[in-house]
Amino acid sequence: MSEKRILAVVNGKEITEDTVLRFLNDLGPQMTMQFQSPEGIKRVVDELVNQELIYLNALENGLDKKEDFTKELERLKEGLLKQYALNNILSKITVTEGEILDFYNQNKNNFQKPETVVASHILVDNEEKAKDIIKEINEGLSFEDAAINYSSCPSKEQGGNLGEFTKGQMVPEFETAAFNMEVDAISEPVKTQFGYHIIKLTAKNKEAMSTFDEVKAQITDQVLGMKQQQAYLDKTNELKQKYEVVNNM
Known part of the structure; x- marks a missing residue:
């Protein structure tokens, strides 16, 4: 479908499929799922038409000139500009492969993987029942089947x-x-x-150092965050020399 296909027109303003898509994107994925059918799209178009009517009526009645609206608009504009300016600073920050590797080599202690085990279990309410189940397992019943048959833990669905x-x-x-x-x-x-x-141990992993490749993405995010924070502080310190700041705290 063409995103420019016109779905409705309100007082000369076109509502296209692109308009609908932008509206749905703003709702987020969970809400968007409710409007995937043709009926759902019609409901969105009806809502967009209603919103446009409210907007036109507000202009006609001069609500855009009211003091409380203009103050709120200015507040929102200021906040949006602050965020845009900050994003403009941070988006220029990058991380090199060398910086990531240096961080890994200098902070290896932080990438130590602890000892782990992989285990299954069967949970019952008394010791005698547990011993009877162990006897069945020793006689040939698989641990997984025993878990499914006897365990009171939800893990029984995965064989314990x-x-x-x-x-x-x-x-x-x-x-x-x-x-x-x-x-x-x-x-x-x-x-x-x-x-x-009743516990069955299926694997045991000793304490070990994470490899560079295992933690590269994590380090990239960490180093990038540190560089962005430093860039932010550097910029604000620079601006403090340009603009007067009086802090009474």
């Missing part, structure tokens, strides 16, 4: 899989057991405030 986690993310009793297990081992019942857990 809890994914990867670091120390401090689980309750202490569970964490201690998981981090002291061998890969592929299945624990005895572990009691926590939630009940009794």
Whole structure:
């Protein structure tokens, strides 16, 4: 469809598909989903027509000349200009590959990956039931099927899989057991405030340094933010020499 196709005309002003698209973009993706059908587009066009009518009526009644409106308009204009000027300063700031690499080499301690484990569990309400399930697993029932059949944790839908986690993310009793297990081992019942857990450890990852490529995007954002902040401070300090500033705080 051509974005210039005219959908409505109000007092000579055209409402095109491009007008509708701009309106929808301003609403955001979630709201926009409600207007994807032909009926939804018609509702948007009707709303744009109504808004244009209100605008024309406001002009006819001289609302644009009222003091409270002109004050609000000036306030909005000032805020918009401030943001535009700031964006104009910050958009010129770039980051080089060398700056990113230097930051990585000088701050390696900040990119240390902690020890992690990947585990699954089955949660039941008493120790005897947990021991019976372990017996079934030892006799051939897969851990995943046992989780689906017996676990009271929502993770049962993924065969009990809890994914990867670091120390401090689980309750202490569970964490201690998981981090002291061998890969592929299945624990005895572990009691926590939630009940009794049967834990299966599927992977263990030692503490390690993140590679440059793993954190490059993160560092780029960090260095860019630092440079933009410095550019902002440099500019405002420069302007303080040009314009009078009286700060009573």
